[in-house]
Amino acid sequence: MEKDLIKLAQKCKYASRKLASLDANSKNKLLTSMAESLDQFRTKIIEANETDLKAAEEKGLSGALVDRLRLNDDRIDSMIKAIKEIVQLDDPVGIIENIKTRPNGIRVGTMRIPLGVIAIIYEARPNVTSDAAALCIKSGNGVILRGGSEAFNSNVAIVEALKSGIEESGVSPDILTFIPTTDRNAMVDLLKLEEYIDLVIPRGGEGLIRFVTENSRIPVIKHYKGVCHLYVDKDADAELAIKLLIDGKTSRPAVCNALETLLVHKEIAPKFLPAAASALKKKNVEIRGCSGTIELIPDAKAAAEEDYYAEYLDLIIAVKIVSGYEEAVEHIAKYGSNHTDVIATGNIFTAQKFIRDVDSSSVMVNASSRFADGGELGLGAEIGISTSKLHAYGPMGLEALTTKKFIVFGEGQTRHKVEL
Numbered sequence: 005m006e007k008d009l010i011k012l013a014q015k016c017k018y019a020s021r022k023l024a025s026l027d028a029n030s031k032n033k034l035l036t037s038m039a040e041s042l043d044q045f046r047t048k049i050i051e052a053n054e055t056d057l058k059a060a061e062e063k064g065l066s067g068a069l070v071d072r073l074r075l076n077d078d079r080i081d082s083m084i085k086a087i088k089e090i091v092q093l094d095d096p097v098g099i100i101e102n103i104k105t106r107p108n109g110i111r112v113g114t115m116r117i118p119l120g121v122i123a124i125i126y127e128a129r130p131n132v133t134s135d136a137a138a139l140c141i142k143s144g145n146g147v148i149l150r151g152g153s154e155a156f157n158s159n160v161a162i163v164e165a166l167k168s169g170i171e172e173s174g175v176s177p178d179i180l181t182f183i184p185t186t187d188r189n190a191m192v193d194l195l196k197l198e199e200y201i202d203l204v205i206p207r208g209g210e211g212l213i214r215f216v217t218e219n220s221r222i223p224v225i226k227h228y229k230g231v232c233h234l235y236v237d238k239d240a241d242a243e244l245a246i247k248l249l250i251d252g253k254t255s256r257p258a259v260c261n262a263l264e265t266l267l268v269h270k271e272i273a274p275k276f277l278p279a280a281a282s283a284l285k286k287k288n289v290e291i292r293g294c295s296g297t298i299e300l301i302p303d304a305k306a307a308a309e310e311d312y313y314a315e316y317l318d319l320i321i322a323v324k325i326v327s328g329y330e331e332a333v334e335h336i337a338k339y340g341s342n343h344t345d346v347i348a349t350g351n352i353f354t355a356q357k358f359i360r361d362v363d364s365s366s367v368m369v370n371a372s373s374r375f376a377d378g379g380e381l382g383l384g385a386e387i388g389i390s391t392s393k394l395h396a397y398g399p400m401g402l403e404a405l406t407t408k409k410f411i412v413f414g415e416g417q418t419r420h421k422v423e424l
Contacts (some may be wrong), residue, residue, distance in 0.1 A: 006193045009183070009190060009193050009194055009197065010197065010200070012148070012181050012183070013121070013148065013181070013194075013197045013200035013201060014200060015178040015181070016121050016146040016147075016148055016178055016179065016181045016200070017120070017121050017146065017200045017201075018178070019146055019175075019176040019178035019179045020118070020120055020121050020144075020145060020146030020179060022175075022176060022179075023118075023141065023144055023145070023146060023175065023179045024097070024117070024118045024144040024145075026144070026175075028095035028097075031095065031141060031142055031144070032091045032095075032142075033173055034141065034169075034170060034173040034175055035087055035088075035090060035091045035138055035141060035142060036087075036088070036091055037169040037170070037172050037173040038087060038134075038137070038138065038141075038165075038166045038169035038170060038173075039084045039087040039088055039091075039169070040169060041165045041166060041168045041169030041172070042080065042083060042084050042087070042134060042162070042165050042166065042169070043080075043084055044165070044168075045161065045162075045164065045165035045168070046077070046080055048161050048164075048165075049075060049080060049158065049161045049162055049165065050075060050076065050077075050080070051161075052157040052158050052160065052161035053073075053074065053075040053130065053155075053157070053158040053161075055157045056073060056130075056154060056155050056156065056157050056158050057070065057073060057074060059154070060073055060154055065154070066258075066318060068256075068257050068258035068317060068318055068319070069128060069154075069258055069317075071256070071258065072128045072129050072256075072258050072259070073128050073129070073130065073154055073155055073158070075130055075131075075158060079131060082131070083131050083134045083135070083162075086131075086134070086135055086138065086379060086384065086385040087134060087138045087385075089379070089384040089385065090138045090139060090142050090384040090385055090402070091142075092384070093142070093383075093384045093401075093402060095142065095143075095402070096116045096143065096402050096403045096406050097116055097117065097118060097143060097144045097406060098115065098116065098117075099115065099116045100113050100114070100115050100411065101113060101114050101115075101116070101408075102114055103413075108417050109414070109415060109417055110412050110413065110414045110417050111412070111413040111414075112410065112411075112412050113410070113411050113413075114408040114409065114410055114411065115408065115409055115411050116403070116406045116407070116408055117144075117406060117407060117408070117409050118143055118144030118145045118405070118406055119143075119145055119202045119203050119405060119406065119407055120145060120146070120201075120202035120203075121145065121146040121147070121148060121200060121201050121202055121203075122140050122145050122146070122147050122148070122201070122202065122203045122204075122205060122387075122405065123147075123148040123149075123150065123194060123195075123201045123203070123204045123205070123222070124136045124140075124147060124148070124149050124150070124204075124205050124206075124207065124387070124388075125150045125191060125194075125204065125205070125206045125207070125208070125212070125216055126149075126150070126151055126152065126206070126207035126208055127151075127152035127154065127155075127207070127208030127209060127212055128152055128154050128155055128208070129155070129207075130151070130155040130158035130159055130162060132151075132207055133149060133151060133158075133159050133162045133163060133166075134162055134166060135385040135386070135387070136149060136205075136387055137149070137163075137166050137180050138385065139384070139385055139386070139387045139401065139402060139405060140387070140405060141179060141180070142402055143402045143403075143405035143406055144406075145202075145405055146178070146179045146180075146181070147179070147180055147181070148181045148182075148183065148194070148201065149163065149180070149181065149182045149183065150182075150183040150190075150191055150194060151182075151186075152186065152208065153186035156186055159182065160182070160184075163180065163182040166180055167180055191215075191216075191219075192219050195216065195219050195220040195221060195222060196221050197222070198221045198222045201222050202222070202223075203222065203223055203224075203225060204216060204220050204222045204223070204224045204225070205224070205225045205226075205387055205388045205400075206224065206226055206388075207388050209229075210228045210229045210315070213226050213227070213228050214228065225388060225390045225392065225395075225396060225400065226390065226391070226392055227260070227341065227342070227343060227365075227388075227389050227390060227391035227392070228341060228391070229260070229315040229341050229343070230259075230260030230261055230262070230264070230315055230341060230343040230344065230389075231264050231265065231313065231314070231315050231339060231340050231341040231343065232252070232260075232261060232262065232263050232264055232265070232340075232341075232343055232344045232345060232346070232373045232376075233263070233264070233265045233266075233267055233332075233335070233336050233340060233345045233346065234248055234249055234252060234263050234265075234266050234267070234345075234346045234347075234348065234373065235267040235268075235269075235326075235332040235336070235345070235346065235347045235348070235358070236249075236266070236267065236268045236269060236272060236276055236348045237269050237272075237329065237332075237347060237348060237349035237350075237351065237354055238269040238271040238272050238328075239349050239350045239351040239354065240269075240272060240276075240348040240349050240350060241348070241350055242272070242275065242276050242279060244348060244370060245276065245280075245348035246276075246279060246280055246283050247372075248346060248348055248370070248371070248372050248373075249263065249266060249280055249283070249284070250283055250284070250287060251372040251374055252346065252372050252373040252374055253284070253287070253289060253319070253321055254284075254287040254289060254319065255374055256374070257316070257317060257318055257319050258317045258318065259317075259374075260315075260343060260389065261343070261344050261366075261373050261374055261375075261376040261377060262317070262373065262374070263321065263346075263373050264314060264315055264316055264321065264322060265312060265321065265322045265323070265324070265335075265339065266280070266321055266322070266323045266324075267323075267324055267325075267326050267332045267335055267336075268280075268323070268324070268325050268326065269325075269326060269328060269329075269332070270296070270325050270326065270327055270328070273296065273297075273300060273325045274300060277297060277300045277301060277323070277325075278300055278301065281300075281301040281304070284321065287319065288319055289319045289320065289321055290305065290319060290320045290321070291304040291305065291321060291323055292304065292305045292306070292307040292308075292311045292320065292321070292322050292323065293305070293306070293307050293322070293323035293324065294307055294323065294324045294325055296325040297323045297324065297325055301323075304323070307322050307323070307324070312324065312335070312339040313339050315341070329354060329357070329358075333358070333361050333362060336362055336364070337362075337363070340364065341391060342363060342364050342365055342391040343364060343365060343366070343376065343389065343391055344364055344365070344366040344367075344368065344373045344376035345362050345364045345366075345367055345368070345373075346367075346368040346369075346371065346372070346373050347367075347368070347369055347370075348370055349369070349370070355369040355370075364391075365389065365390065365391050365397045365398035365399075366381075366398050366399070376389070376398070376399060377399060378399040378400065378401050381399055381401075383399060383400075383401025383402065384401060384402070385401070386399040386400055386401060387400045387401070387404070387405060388400050390404075395407070
């Protein structure tokens with residue numbers, strides 16, 4: 005398999021150089037063809053997805069995880085829409101910035117260029133296949149996809165559709181490469197190909213991301229988990245805060261921007277927590293709380309220390325009453341994952357302080373944690389989320405899939421005097 009992977013990576017590397025030379029209009033036509041092909045392959049994709057769903061249910065996967073796997077007409081429409089939104093985005097490749105004239109007369113600037121070939125290793129969610137392909141191609145990068153076993157048939161069908169669209173546009177389909185096996189050994193071999201792959205982005209659970217990070221010879225963009233907090237300040241509007249809580253926890257509990265912990269200021273807790281508990285119970289959310297929480301919500305379970313570190317990805321939430329703003333921020337710093345944290349408050353000064361003090365990649369004021377998503381933040385779609393700060397932080401869109409090279413314009417200047 006290793007030799008086969010090398011051949012696939014070599015072809016993708018070669019094709020990526022051709023892709024990098026395409027102008028924005030050519031890439032947009034290519035993406036439009038891919039979107040149209042997804043629509044044409046819709047029935048085949050849904051049939052393949054049904055095979056994956058049946059296998060997932062037989063394995064006993066949770067309802068939330070099965071939901072992440074599921075494709076239907078609405079979700080395929082969303083995949084197509086995401087590609088079309090990426091078409092409308094400005095192409096960062098080739099943009100020249102910050103040209104300055106040096107004392108010797110040379111003009112120095114930077115130009116945005118593709119990274120090269122990006123490997124995406126991901127689990128469950130088959131829409132990642134089209135999002136990742138579209139973002140990489142728009143930014144001029146070849147892409148190698150290695151999906152999880154749960155969505156294997158779905159991914160094969162989606163890639164077939166996308167490649168059909170690429171071929172119709174007259175571009176080499178090798179710019180999009182899919183690893184046709186779920187064997188973990190193949191993933192290990194892939195992570196050794198630093199000669200052909202420039203960046204690895206794992207998307208999935210903490211176990212997958214740590215495995216990739218520990219085994220890769222290639223730079224890795226990562227976030228290990230999403231332990232997202234909602235802090236309800238003493239000056240919060242209770243109704244607004246409950247709406248943020250319900251949306252953040254229950255709209256899609258198995259995604260990384262779902263809320264996992266609720267922190268409540270002690271002054272508002274007696275009024276807020278019973279109302280919040282009532283709303284959560286209607287959504288079948290299990291509450292695990294501190295001793296103060298249990299006094300206000302008698303049927304809540306006692307939270308252990310590990311509950312505040314947990315990424316449940318399920319209808320479970322940890323709750324803690326805090327003495328004030330400072331304790332809330334300290335709690336987030338200790339137990340959080342630098343993913344997304346939210347404050348509900350009517351005090352603009354507290355909100356501004358929260359934005360400065362909380363070192364997460366997305367910080368929300370009176371807005372749901374579920375907005376920590378590339379599409380919602382105006383990126384068109386996202387390739388992943390980085391909490392490692394190098395070279396990107398937060399949801400990653402087109403610009404995060406490029407780098408800069410220095411360019412110099414001169415008129416014969418030399419650094420040292422040259423005698424001819």
